[in-house]
Amino acid sequence: xxxxxxxxxxxxxxxxxxxxxxxxxxxxxxxxxxxxxxxxxxxxxxxxxxxxxxxxxxxxxxxxxxxxxxxxxxxxxxxxxxxxxxxxxxxxxxxxxxxxxxxxxxxxxxxxxxxxxxxxxxxxxxxxxxxxxxxxxxxxxxxxxxxxxxxxxxxxxxxxxxxxxxxxxxxxxxxxxxxxxxxxxxxxxxxxxxxxxxxxxxxxxxxxxxxxxxxxxxxxxxxxxxxxxxxxxxxxxxxxxxxxxxxxxxxxxxxxxxxxxxxxxxxxxxxxxxxxxxxxxxxxxxxxxxxxxxxxxxxxxxxxxxxxxxxxxxxxxxxxxxxxxxxxxxxxxxxxxxxxxxxxxxxxxxxxxxxxxxxxxxxxxxxxxxxxxxxxxxxxxxxxxxxxxxxxxxxxxxxxxxxxxxxxxxxxxxxxxxxxxxxxxxxxxxxxxxxxxxxxxxxxxxxxxxxxxxxxxxxxxxxxxxxxxxxxxxxxxxxxxxxxxxxxxxxxxxxxxxxxxxxxxxxxxxxxxxxxxxxxxxxxxxxxxxxxxxxxxxxxxxxxxxxxxxxxxxxxxxxxxxxxxxxxxxxxxxxxxxxxxxxxxxxxxxxxxxxxxxxxxxxxxxxxxxxxxxxxxxxxxxxxxxxxxxxxxxxxxxxxxxxxxxxxxxxxxxxxx
Amino acid sequence: xxxxxxxxxxxxxxxxxxxxxxxxxxxxxxxxxxxxxxxxxxxxxxxxxxxxxxxxxxxxxxxxxxxxxxxxxxxxxxxxxxxxxxxxxxxxxxxxxxxxxxxxxxxxxxxxxxxxxxxxxxxxxxxxxxxxxxxxxxxxxxxxxxxxxxxxxxxxxxxxxxxxxxxxxxxxxxxxxxxxxxxxxxxxxxxxxxxxxxxxxxxxxxxxxxxxxxxxxxxxxxxxxxxxxxxxxxxxxxxxxxxxxxxxxxxxxxxxxxxxxxxxxxxxxxxxxxxxxxxxxxxxxxxxxxxxxxxxxxxxxxxxxxxxxxxxxxxxxxxxxxxxxxxxxxxxxx
Numbered sequence: 001x002x003x004x005x006x007x008x009x010x011x012x013x014x015x016x017x018x019x020x021x022x023x024x025x026x027x028x029x030x031x032x033x034x035x036x037x038x039x040x041x042x043x044x045x046x047x048x049x050x051x052x053x054x055x056x057x058x059x060x061x062x063x064x065x066x067x068x069x070x071x072x073x074x075x076x077x078x079x080x081x082x083x084x085x086x087x088x089x090x091x092x093x094x095x096x097x098x099x100x101x102x103x104x105x106x107x108x109x110x111x112x113x114x115x116x117x118x119x120x121x122x123x124x125x126x127x128x129x130x131x132x133x134x135x136x137x138x139x140x141x142x143x144x145x146x147x148x149x150x151x152x153x154x155x156x157x158x159x160x161x162x163x164x165x166x167x168x169x170x171x172x173x174x175x176x177x178x179x180x181x182x183x184x185x186x187x188x189x190x191x192x193x194x195x196x197x198x199x200x201x202x203x204x205x206x207x208x209x210x211x212x213x214x215x216x217x218x219x220x221x222x223x224x225x226x227x228x229x230x231x232x233x234x235x236x237x238x239x240x241x242x243x244x245x246x247x248x249x250x251x252x253x254x255x256x257x258x259x260x261x262x263x264x265x266x267x268x269x270x271x272x273x274x275x276x277x278x279x280x281x282x283x284x285x286x287x288x289x290x291x292x293x294x295x296x297x298x299x300x301x302x303x304x305x306x307x308x309x310x311x312x313x314x315x316x317x318x319x320x321x322x323x324x325x326x327x328x329x330x331x332x333x334x335x336x337x338x339x340x341x342x343x344x345x346x347x348x349x350x351x352x353x354x355x356x357x358x359x360x361x362x363x364x365x366x367x368x369x370x371x372x373x374x375x376x377x378x379x380x381x382x383x384x385x386x387x388x389x390x391x392x393x394x395x396x397x398x399x400x401x402x403x404x405x406x407x408x409x410x411x412x413x414x415x416x417x418x419x420x421x422x423x424x425x426x427x428x429x430x431x432x433x434x435x436x437x438x439x440x441x442x443x444x445x446x447x448x449x450x451x452x453x454x455x456x457x458x459x460x461x462x463x464x465x466x467x468x469x470x471x472x473x474x475x476x477x478x479x480x481x482x483x484x485x486x487x488x489x490x491x492x493x494x495x496x497x498x499x500x501x502x503x504x505x506x507x508x509x510x511x512x513x514x515x516x517x518x519x520x521x522x523x524x525x526x527x528x529x530x531x532x533x534x535x536x537x538x539x540x541x542x543x544x545x546x547x548x549x550x551x552x553x554x555x556x557x558x559x560x561x562x563x564x565x566x567x568x569x570x571x572x573x574x575x576x577x578x579x580x581x582x583x584x585x586x587x588x589x590x591x592x593x594x595x596x597x598x599x600x601x602x603x604x605x606x607x608x609x610x611x612x613x614x615x616x617x618x619x620x621x622x623x624x625x626x627x628x629x630x631x632x633x634x635x636x637x638x639x640x641x642x643x644x645x646x647x648x649x650x651x652x653x654x655x656x657x
Numbered sequence: 658x659x660x661x662x663x664x665x666x667x668x669x670x671x672x673x674x675x676x677x678x679x680x681x682x683x684x685x686x687x688x689x690x691x692x693x694x695x696x697x698x699x700x701x702x703x704x705x706x707x708x709x710x711x712x713x714x715x716x717x718x719x720x721x722x723x724x725x726x727x728x729x730x731x732x733x734x735x736x737x738x739x740x741x742x743x744x745x746x747x748x749x750x751x752x753x754x755x756x757x758x759x760x761x762x763x764x765x766x767x768x769x770x771x772x773x774x775x776x777x778x779x780x781x782x783x784x785x786x787x788x789x790x791x792x793x794x795x796x797x798x799x800x801x802x803x804x805x806x807x808x809x810x811x812x813x814x815x816x817x818x819x820x821x822x823x824x825x826x827x828x829x830x831x832x833x834x835x836x837x838x839x840x841x842x843x844x845x846x847x848x849x850x851x852x853x854x855x856x857x858x859x860x861x862x863x864x865x866x867x868x869x870x871x872x873x874x875x876x877x878x879x880x881x882x883x884x885x886x887x888x889x890x891x892x893x894x895x896x897x898x899x900x901x902x903x904x905x906x907x908x909x910x911x912x913x914x915x916x917x918x919x920x921x922x923x924x925x926x927x928x929x930x931x932x933x934x935x936x937x938x939x940x941x942x943x944x945x946x947x948x949x950x951x952x953x954x955x956x957x958x959x960x961x962x963x964x965x966x967x968x969x970x971x972x973x974x975x976x977x978x979x980x981x982x983x984x985x986x987x988x989x990x991x
Contacts (some may be wrong), residue, residue: 200778340839342837342838342839343839346839346840364718462859462863464859464860465859466890
């Protein structure tokens with residue numbers, strides 16, 4: 001029989017303040033199989049660990065139960081200690097008497113002590129049955145797929161590639177650059193966004209380890225960390241890269257004019273187009289949705305004038321698989337649709353624009369070449385109202401969260417407006433001004449003090465058109481007075497929301513999100529660049545609103561995690577996965593469909609002249625979730641060290657008094 | 658089609674034009690609005706007290722009456738009644754204990770059997786929205802009949818009316834849910850179906866000052882003037898409303914508004930059911946016709962070619978419908 005040791009942690013007063021640790025120790029003394037019981041103030045400390053290690057050796061223990069905090073925190077620690085002491089690490093179990101006991105029963109110490117005793121006893125029953133397990137070794141494909149070619153994806157790709165690993169940078173749009181390439185100047189230093197981003201775009205396109213796949217989408221994924229198979233869709237561009245010589249003749253003859261995505265609808269583009277001059281790759285794309293017909297009988301003007309014959313109408317979408325060890329999600333954001341903000345006109349008024357449209361108006365490469373002019377009539381606006389939190393921090397009607405960057409970019413917008421229209425007046429309606437960032441507060445103060453922007457603390461209730469003015473009704477909550485501004489232009493700081501299509505993509509990748517669709521991190525503080533599903537990493541606004549410096553930092557963090565994963569050729573996987581109990585499985589196949597990772601297959605074999613059936617588990621795919629176990633009517637499949645007999649003896653131990 | 662109908666007090670007093678035109682128009686649509694046999698005031702304002710027991714009793718008693726009639730729907734034309742009944746119905750379902758208490762309280766009611774004159778004390782338990790749904794007649798038209806199914810006899814083209822929604826028809830949006838409170842379209846859509854060209858204006862959902870009309874008439878005048886002049890500057894020749902109180906503020910007070918704001922020349926105001934009746938070919942130009950309108954509507958209707966005296970008068974149509982319903986008292990002796 002196994003000699004079992006039990007160690008009860010006080011966790012300072014976290015446990016001992018509620019649970020009478022000494023009584024738990026007394027209760028376990030003499031419990032069947034328990035050879036050693038001991039308590040200590042902080043078992044996770046170095047002396048605490050030493051205590052466990054020494055006891056295992058001294059008393060020749062065969063298994064240990066550590067009654068302490070959640071196994072998600074220190075299971076790894078104590079399994080390490082067990083291994084150091086010469087045991088198989090799976091001979092250590094954690095009894096969670098903190099999160100599941102002392103923290104929730106602070107008002108009833110007697111009950112907490114009783115419950116803690118039961119939890120510990122039940123874990124003794126588990127460890128009694130635990131088998132020695134060895135980790136599964138799997139090879140690692142040292143290639144990363146980075147989804148999204150904005151600043152987050154670009155930085156991640158560069159950092160992974162610089163460490164010597166291959167990267168596929170997948171972007172659904174015709175060019176990389178993302179949102180950042182659309183911006184004018186960046187806070188708090190006012191350097192031109194394009195000027196600082198284009199060198200990185202060029203670096204990505206020229207990096208020998210990076211393959212840029214623009215106009216591609218991820219459509220599926222299978223496999224697991226280190227061994228993913230990513231299914232990619234190559235959308236037809238109808239223009240052969242490499243053959244096209246960028247002569248622009250196709251654009252000149254194209255008769256179709258549609259709003260430009262790059263200029264957020266403030267300017268036009270043709271059906272065949274280059275999104276912007278510095279696009280990477282520098283090649284035209286024929287947008288099949290607006291093209292008059294890929295049927296050359298209807299139009300085909302572009303193909304006629306194309307001298308190098310680069311236009312090919314019969315290109316078809318292609319789907320292909322790539323192998324990768326890690327996937328980085330850097331899918332970025334869109335703005336919340338203005339049509340949902342009826343109180344601010346809901347897209348009815350041309351001169352009520354989004355902050356991204358204002359970025360394009362301010363941008364040197366924008367539709368007005370950086371001159372501030374309003375969309376309706378091209379006049380220079382004399383009075384501009386900026387509305388912050390136009391949908392953010394509004395749990396009743398829109399989004400409850402803070403979009404984080406709006407205070408700073410609105411200050412920047414107001415400042416740049418004043419720099420260009422010296423005699424103009426700018427108003428900013430705000431709830432609070434939040435400037436936590438290096439040099440941010442100083443920047444905001446400059447906007448108020450040097451550039452004389454009028455900050456009004458209060459919300460705007462209504463925006464409507466009167467003649468050629470946009471009337472803004474708001475309140476100044478500091479003076480308690482209603483405010484009316486007859487403005488020429490109104491700029492809304494709309495909430496940042498996950499990019500269009502992200503929801504669909506995350507479903508395909510089986511990535512959990514929060515209620516607003518931002519992809520979940522493994523731990524909000526300690527593992528902010530990883531997803532709980534191993535092998536998936538996060539960068540940029542896909543995970544939550546953030547500014548450029550923070551995005552770049554997170555991107556480099558994600559890249560470092562990928563590099564760490566790729567640092568060895570082999571990966572150790574948890575051996576606690578499903579195992580078929582050969583004598584009980586009769587191949588009824590109930591477990592095959594419910595398996596969320598398609599790890600189970602049915603095999604047929606001949607035995608004694610008869611055809612028999614049985615299921616088989618793919619060790620590489622199984623994640624040990626236990627769904628198969630729950631569906632099996634014959635106890636024919638079980639997750640190792642997680643079997644039904646353990647649960648039964650746990651329940652018995654719990655019910656004993 | 659027959660449907661239980663709750664008129665509310667105002668429609669029997671200050672807003673008979675709304676009731677008459679409603680019954681006439683729906684009569685022309687083959688919808689018999691069966692007035693509840695017993696009803697009280699709905700409370701007029703949604704109860705704001707914490708427990709709302711007393712405040713909910715009246716509307717729930719009204720809804721129970723619809724249940725007794727064997728219907729799962731109750732319609733109303735007044736925006737205020739609609740607001741109270743619909744919210745009370747929703748709120749009632751939220752608290753099981755309060756539901757029990759209100760039902761127990763209402764079980765003390767006594768009714769007299771019409772035939773045997775026997776006193777009856779048996780009442781069904783009222784459950785909530787599962788029992789009876791409250792629909793505004795606009796909603797009923799849109800969802801149960803369909804705007805496209807209205808057999809329009811007379812296109813209301815050239816009328817240039819601005820739909821004015823007010824507050825109670827739209828808010829609070831999460832409880833009422835009739836339309837987008839910032840961008841309502843339901844009356845626009847009805848007007849389009851009738852062949853009119855709705856005029857959009859920014860104050861279509863601003864408050865008319867409501868009950869402030871009584872204690873601070875100057876506020877009501879200012880608000881109403883803002884609404885009317887905004888519609889006018891967008892090119893509207895008339896306003897169309899659903900609510901008797903809105904009508905009072907933006908119509909009945911127009912002489913005072915003109916005194917205070919001499920630039921304002923006046924603008925006719927219709928109830929939506931009056932335009933519906935016109936579109937259905939029911940003439941409103943007689944007995945009860947435009948008596949409650951202080952601003953002349955005939956000029957506008959004539960200029961738009963809508964004053965056809967050949968059609969059945971509302972008086973007759975309504976009285977005919979009224980007799981069947983037993984709903985309409987005799988012509989006012991005022």
